[in-house]
Amino acid sequence: MANVRRHVHKLISTPGRGKRPVVLLALVVAVGLALLTGCRSDTNYKVLSFFFDGVPQPGATNAAPAQVAENTAATTNTVSPNKPVVPLNLKISHPPFVAGNCAACHDDFSKGMKGPLLTVCFTCHDNFLAKAKAKHAPVESGECMDCHEPHESVNKHLLKQTGTALCLNCHDDPLAKGKFKHDAVVNGDCLDCHDPHASANGKLLKKAIPAACYDCHDDFTKGKKDVHQPVSDGDCMSCHEAHASNQKGLLIKSSPELCWTCHDNFLEKAKFKHDPVEDCTSCHNPHNSNEANLLAKPEPALCLDCHDQKDLDHVKAHAGVAGKSCTDCHDPHVGDNANLLKPVTAKPATAPAAK
């Protein structure tokens, strides 16, 4: 703020720094224009109100080329010299505009811009691009006016539009990418997670992942004995979409394909498969667990969720197995032997198991 005020002072007391040849050219064009449109003040007023209605002045584009080469695209705007713009007194106004400090931004004579916006705007505002790692393309190229009004606006921060609408001018609606949608995007604002200008994090995120997620979700690395390595690495996006997905749980792929992006596919060559094995999360928690191997429950409770103790008691081989773990004898996923018997159990086993 102090920084801004100091600059305002400096600019008021500094004489126009317009480049002479450019000014001369612009003057010639302006005089030409005046001859075409007439010099009466009501005509000028009409021209100005045209500007503020967003209707481009027909002659304005002719005046531009001389400066475009020097400055930015925004220099295509010119205005009849020495005529004050009538403020519309919209809700939000830019202090240097209200103060009549037109020269802070415009060339004194032609009322084109006095330089590229990246220079003009950052004479008063902190240069938020200077130290940023990720820069938003339209900001980096100085197209501030894609999103902001220069003088006044009905929206806070002098924005042309607010909320999601502003972003969807240029981006496809990220929620259209899948039938399952992230509540945070549906009910929130793009700016809850993204910075509109620049950021120290990739994808313009205000906070790095996973901190960005733990703002709203429980921290999966806390309170459990075992944490899945990609989760402890904070790599949420290796499994999840940020906005929307056709997989439930915002997953990038359904399980088990999701798991095969990192684990060897043990189903491919399997002779015998455990009936529920393709539904990995019926036994494993994806993030963390107090059990080894991320199991949702300890054995045998995990197995007894689906298998009836009474049925198991009918199996002769189960006589006297109390205290043993089911997986001492059975493979939970796949096997070369019937009944998913692990090799060591299969060899001396009863006839049907030795298939």
Ligand code: HEC
């Ligand atoms: C903070 C910088 C800034 C200040 C101060 C400023 N302008 Fe502008 N003005 C701009 C920018 C940037 C544009 C280009 C807008 C665009 O590209 O849409 C512009 C455009 C214009 C236009 C073209 C019509 C329009 O609205 O697009 C007129 C006329 C104008 N300014 C007049 C003035 C006058 C008169 C003053 C002083 C009372 C003033 N401006 C103060 C930045 C400023």
Ligand code: HEC
């Ligand atoms: C002469 C100094 C000056 C220049 C040049 C200037 N600004 Fe400002 N601007 C200010 C001041 C002072 C404020 C009000 C204090 C604040 O919010 O920082 C302000 C406020 C703003 C705000 C609203 C901030 C808010 O939170 O409501 C935006 C957006 C903005 N300026 C954008 C621009 C853009 C874009 C340019 C270049 C076209 C520009 N400014 C050039 C002085 C300037």
Ligand code: HEC
């Ligand atoms: C893609 C759209 C977009 C572009 C392009 C853009 N801004 Fe902004 N700007 C925003 C939004 C959105 C906000 C409000 C941020 C908020 O609500 O936290 C904002 C806020 C601001 C503010 C006030 C708050 C702050 O961060 O200090 C200033 C000043 C500002 N912009 C200047 C600029 C300047 C200068 C440029 C060009 C170099 C620019 N903006 C380009 C979208 C944009």
Ligand code: HEC
């Ligand atoms: C004037 C057009 C425009 C507007 C408005 C706009 N963007 Fe962008 N945005 C772009 C362009 C161009 C890119 C770079 C190309 C790409 O990645 O699609 C980009 C890239 C991005 C990226 C990816 C950055 C990266 O590092 O890969 C994010 C995130 C983003 N925009 C968010 C937003 C948000 C949030 C808003 C609203 C505040 C917004 N954009 C408004 C044009 C725009």
Ligand code: HEC
């Ligand atoms: C809950 C936080 C959150 C919200 C809200 C959010 N995003 Fe994102 N967005 C992200 C994350 C996280 C990424 C990075 C994804 C990655 O790294 O794979 C991202 C990436 C992007 C990208 C880069 C391309 C891509 O899809 O990876 C764009 C563009 C983008 N977001 C636009 C938007 C827009 C527009 C909105 C508002 C409609 C929005 N985002 C709302 C979190 C969010």
Ligand code: HEC
């Ligand atoms: C602004 C708050 C907020 C942020 C930030 C946020 N989320 Fe969410 N997220 C929610 C809400 C609200 C829900 C819906 C209620 C729930 O399931 O907890 C949700 C649901 C989810 C779901 C379950 C979706 C479903 O259909 O079951 C996943 C997965 C998810 N978020 C992942 C993430 C990831 C990854 C991040 C970080 C990139 C993140 N969230 C950031 C608020 C947030």
Ligand code: HEC
């Ligand atoms: C190895 C893949 C994987 C990683 C990495 C991962 N998740 Fe998940 N996540 C899942 C699966 C699978 C589900 C269950 C989806 C379903 O079936 O509904 C899930 C569900 C969720 C849910 C909704 C249910 C719940 O448990 O609250 C949230 C929120 C969530 N994840 C957030 C995150 C966040 C935040 C990160 C990063 C810290 C992360 N996930 C990392 C695979 C993963």
Ligand code: HEC
């Ligand atoms: C019926 C329950 C169940 C299902 C379904 C299940 N697992 Fe397992 N998984 C286990 C058990 C129990 C262990 C402990 C291994 C042991 O003790 O032999 C384990 C261990 C693992 C291990 C670590 C040890 C190893 O074998 O590398 C991985 C990785 C694994 N499972 C991945 C998966 C994947 C991927 C799926 C889905 C395709 C899946 N699991 C489905 C019960 C299951």
Ligand code: HEC
């Ligand atoms: C982004 C890569 C990635 C994805 C996707 C992934 N894992 Fe893992 N998983 C790992 C890594 C790395 C380890 C640790 C090294 C190892 O044991 O292979 C691991 C270990 C495991 C373990 C043993 C864990 C322990 O902590 O004891 C199980 C069980 C497991 N993963 C199950 C799954 C399941 C089920 C899925 C699918 C829902 C899945 N993984 C998806 C990377 C991944």
Ligand code: HEC
């Ligand atoms: C999500 C439910 C579910 C869980 C949990 C589960 N099973 Fe199964 N299991 C089944 C179904 C369904 C079958 C096939 C029908 C049957 O034989 O009862 C089966 C079959 C089996 C078979 C016979 C395989 C064959 O080739 O005929 C064995 C052995 C077995 N399960 C062991 C286990 C063990 C050990 C555990 C715990 C680590 C376990 N199951 C956990 C659902 C489950």
Ligand code: HEC
């Ligand atoms: C000492 C080794 C051993 C242990 C421990 C063990 N089993 Fe078995 N199980 C077997 C053998 C051997 C068979 C094959 C019996 C047959 O062929 O008649 C079998 C068969 C099964 C069957 C198939 C039954 C059917 O009707 O065909 C299921 C289901 C099963 N076991 C589940 C379990 C569960 C759940 C546990 C843990 C509570 C467990 N087993 C513990 C050795 C064991």
